[in-house]
Amino acid sequence: MNINDLPQLEGDIIAQDFSKPVLESVSRWSSTGIIERPALTIIPNTEEDIIKAIEYAKEHALQLLPVGGGHGFLAPITSKTLYLDLKRFNKVEVDSDNQTVAVGGGAVTSDLIKTCTERGFYTTWPNSNAVGVVGCILGGGNPTLLGLHGLMIDHVLSIRLVTSDKRIVDVSPSSTGDDLALFHALCGAGHGLGVITSLTMRIFPLENLRLSENQVWVRRLIFPASEIEFAAKLFDQLQPPPPPMVTLLVFARAPPTAPKPGAPMVILTVTYFGPPEEAEARTSTLFEDETVAKAIMVQAVLTPLSKINDGNSQNDVHGGFKNIQAAWIKETQAETIKAAFGKWLDFTTQYEDAKRTAMILNGVNTQKQLEIQGTSEGRDRYFDARDRGIQAVVISWFTKQETRPAAADFAASIKALYRQNDATDIPRTILNNINLDMELGEVFSEYRVTELKRLANVWDPSGLFWRPWN
Numbered sequence: 060m061n062i063n064d065l066p067q068l069e070g071d072i073i074a075q076d077f078s079k080p081v082l083e084s085v086s087r088w089s090s091t092g093i094i095e096r097p098a099l100t101i102i103p104n105t106e107e108d109i110i111k112a113i114e115y116a117k118e119h120a121l122q123l124l125p126v127g128g129g130h131g132f133l134a135p136i137t138s139k140t141l142y143l144d145l146k147r148f149n150k151v152e153v154d155s156d157n158q159t160v161a162v163g164g165g166a167v168t169s170d171l172i173k174t175c176t177e178r179g180f181y182t183t184w185p186n187s188n189a190v191g192v193v194g195c196i197l198g199g200g201n202p203t204l205l206g207l208h209g210l211m212i213d214h215v216l217s218i219r220l221v222t223s224d225k226r227i228v229d230v231s232p233s234s235t236g237d238d239l240a241l242f243h244a245l246c247g248a249g250h251g252l253g254v255i256t257s258l259t260m261r262i263f264p265l266e267n268l269r270l271s272e273n274q275v276w277v278r279r280l281i282f283p284a285s286e287i288e289f290a291a292k293l294f295d296q297l298q299p300p301p302p303p304m305v306t307l308l309v310f311a312r313a314p315p316t317a318p319k320p321g322a323p324m325v326i327l328t329v330t331y332f333g334p335p336e337e338a339e340a341r342t343s344t345l346f347e348d349e350t351v352a353k354a355i356m357v358q359a360v361l362t363p364l365s366k367i368n369d370g371n372s373q374n375d376v377h378g379g380f381k382n383i384q385a386a387w388i389k390e391t392q393a394e395t396i397k398a399a400f401g402k403w404l405d406f407t408t409q410y411e412d413a414k415r416t417a418m419i420l421n422g423v424n425t426q427k428q429l430e431i432q433g434t435s436e437g438r439d440r441y442f443d444a445r446d447r448g449i450q451a452v453v454i455s456w457f458t459k460q461e462t463r464p465a466a467a468d469f470a471a472s473i474k475a476l477y478r479q480n481d482a483t484d485i486p487r488t489i490l491n492n493i494n495l496d497m498e499l500g501e502v503f504s505e506y507r508v509t510e511l512k513r514l515a516n517v518w519d520p521s522g523l524f525w526r527p528w529n
Contacts, residue, residue, distance in 0.1 A: 066101075066111040070147065073100040080085055082378075085142055088189070089132035091418040091463075097142040109254050110225045116523060117390065124525050125254045127191025128167045131198075132382055133495060133527050135307070140525075148256055151224035153178040159216060160262045164193045167482075168368065174465035176365040178271070180262040183211045187338055188368045189375035193258060198491030198527075199248035199442060201365065206302040207274045207332060208426035209431045212246035212440045220253035222246075223519040228253070232436065238516050244514050245515055247441030248490055248503065251526030252518050265364070268303075269334050274361035276331040276338040276508075278345055281356040282402065284323040286529070287354055290395035293327060293344065298390070299448050300423045302335040306422040310403045312414050314373075323404055335361065352467045378413075380463060382455045384470040385492040387444040388481040391451070395480055399451070406469045407516060413466060421450040443504055444487035451477040452492075467494070468505065490527060499528045 065072055076084065083312040084096040098121050098364050101112045105159065110151035116123040121141040126135050136142065140436060145165035151174040153163045160182060169188035175181055185195050191483045192211075195201070200211025217231035224425045230242035245252060265273055282290045309326040313319055329345065331338035344350060351357055362370075428445035431437035435443075453473050454467040480487055493501070499508045515526065 060504070062463045063115040064213075065099075065510065066108075066115045066350050068101065068103065068108045068111055070104040071102040073102070085136060086129060086377050087132075087136075088128075088130040088377050090378060091380050091382055092135045094135055095138040095139040097136050097244075098138055100142040100200070102144045102147060106227055106256055106391075109143070109221045109256070110322060112141060113221065113223065113225055113523065117244045122525050123254075123523055125164070127165050127194045128189055129377065130187070130190045131194055131250075131491075133402075133493070134525050141259045143254065145254075145256075145413045149507040150257075151175075153262065155180070155181060157258050158262050158264075158479070161257055161259050163257050166192050168192060168264060168309045170197075172365060172368065175262055175370075176265070177280065180267050181212055181265055181268070181364060182210050184272075184368075186255055187371055187375055190370075193255045194250075195253070195491065196258070197245060199247050199489030201303060201489055201491075203330075204332060204430070205299065207427060208263075208307065209427050209437075209445075210440070210442055211260070212442060213431050213437065215246050216259045216261060218245050218255060218258045219241060220255045221480050222253045223523045227256075236513070238514055240269055240510065240514055241518060243439045246439075246509060248507070248511055249441075250490065251524040252514065253524070263419065268332050268364075270332070270364065271335050273364050275364055275367055276333070277328065277358075277360050277362050278338075278342060279326065279328045279356075279358040280345065280354040282325040282327070282354050284325065284400075287325050287397050287400045288393060290325040290327055291352065291393035291400075294396065294420060294422065294496050295391070295393050296344055297329065297342070300329075300422055301330055302426060304338070304341065304424070306420075308420040308422075310400055310418040312407060319410045323407075327402070330367075371410075380455075380460070382466065382470065382494075383492050384455070384494065385450050385452045385488050386472060387447040387487045387489070388449050388477055389447050389483055390481060391420065391449055391477055392480060395477060399476055402469065402472060406465070408502075409505065410457060410462050410465060412459045413455065413462055415456040416466070416469075417454045417456070419450075419452040419454070421452065423448050441503060441507060442489070443502070444489075445454050445508070447483065448486065469481060493527060495527065505508055 082090045103109045123141045125143045148163040148165040150163040151170045177418050186203045202211050219229050230238050295305045307328040313322040407414050423446040432445040453470040
C-alpha cells in the first residue's frame with residue numbers, strides 16, 4: 060500500500076499492523092469471520108470522510124464494511140475489506156417537544172439509554188449496552204420492550220445515509236419511489252445498502268410505563284439441572300405474558316466465582332415494565348412455596364431503567380468465537396424444552412472450550428406486533444414473524460476454531476427441535492441471526508427477497524458494500 064495514495068481525511072486511517080495476530084486486527088464481539096487483516100481501517104469524522112472512503116474502496120477494488128458497535132459476527136473480514144469504523148458518529152440528541160431522538164450511526168445502546176432516560180424518556184432498545192443501535196435496526200431491531208411497542212424498526216422516522224454513488228440521502232415514510240422502497244428495506248434488511256450516518260426514532264415519556272421511581276421489577280429464580288422439567292413447565296405457564304412482561308428461560312453454566320463453577324443452571328427471569336404490585340399479581344406462581352423451595356437462588360430487585368442492561372455486561376466482551384442463531388416460534392412445550400436442555404448439556408460437556416455457550420427462550424406478548432402488522436406502515440417494514448411470541452436463541456461461544464462445525468450443528472439441531480412441534484409451517488428468524496449458508500426465505504417472504512435484490516441493483520450495483528444475503 061502506497062502511503063501517498065491514501066485519502067486525505069479529517070478522521071484517522073489505520074494501516075495493517077502485522078505485529079498483531081490476525082484475530083486481533085480489529086476489535087469485534089466475535090472473531091468469527093476475521094479471516095485476514097483488513098486492507099485498511101478508516102475512522103471518519105465527517106460525511107465527507109465517508110465519501111472519500113467510498114472513492115478509495117472503489118479505486119482499489121475493496122469491499123466497504125461500515126461498523127457501529129462491532130457486534131456483527133457475520134461479515135467476513137479479509138485483505139480486500141475496507142473497515143469503516145463509525146465510532147465518532149455517536150451523537151444522541153433528544154427533541155423533547157417532538158418526542159424524537161436522533162441517533163448517530165456509531166452510537167451504541169448505552170448512549171441511547173443514558174441520553175433518553177436523563178431527559179425523562181425511553182424508546183425501544185436491545186438488551187446489550189454495547190450493541191450498535193443502527194446495526195441492530197438494519198438487521199431487525201429486536202428490543203426488550205417488544206411486547207409494549209413492537210420492534211425498533213417500527214419507530215424509525217427517518218434515516219440519513221451515504222450511498223455507493225457518494226450521495227447524501229435522507230429517506231423517510233414521506234419519500235417516494237425507490238427512496239421510499241430504500242427506507243422500508245433499511246428497516247429490517249438494510250445491511251449493505253449504504254452507510255447510515257444517523258436516524259431518528261420515536262421516544263416515549265417515562266411516566267407512560269407507570270414504574271415505581273423509574274425502576275423496573277425483576278424476579279429471577281435459579282434452578283439446578285435436576286429441576287429442568289419443573290422450570291420448563293413454569294416457563295410454559297407464563298406464556299403468553301401480558302404486554303409489559305418479558306420472560307426468559309436461560310441454560311448456562313455457573314461462572315468461575317460460583318460455589319460450583321461450571322455447574323449447569325436453569326435461570327428463569329421475569330421482567331415487568333409496570334407497577335410492582337401489578338407485576339406480583341400477574342406472577343403469583345413464582346412466589347408459591349414449591350417454586351421457591353426448588354430454586355437454589357431467588358432474587359427480587361427493582362432495577363433503574365437507566366441500568367436495565369448492566370447485568371448483561373459479561374456477554375459484551377470482545378473476542379472468542381461467537382455466533383447467534385434464533386428461531387421465532389408460536390409455542391413450545393415443556394418436553395421440547397427439556398430435550399433442548401439435554402442437547403445443550405451434552406454439547407457443553409463434550410466441548411470444554413464451549414462451556415460459555417448459552418441457550419435462551421424469550422417469551423413476549425404479540426398483541427402489539429399484530430396491531431402494527433394491521434397497518435400499512437407495519438406491513439412495509441421488513442419483518443415477517445409478528446405472530447410469533449417465543450424466540451429460541453442459541454449463543455454459541457467457543458475458543459477453538461475446530462469446534463465451529465460442531466457448534467453450527469448444535470445450533471441447527473436446537474432450532475429444528477423447537478420448530479418441529481410449532482404451529483407454523485414457515486421457519487422464521489431475523490436478519491441479524493442468520494447463517495451465511497441460510498436461505499433468505501427463512502427471514503423474508505418471496506416478495507421481499509425479490510425486492511431486496513432489486514434494491515441492491517439500484518443502490519449498490521457494483522457490490523461495493525458487504526451484504527449478508529449476497
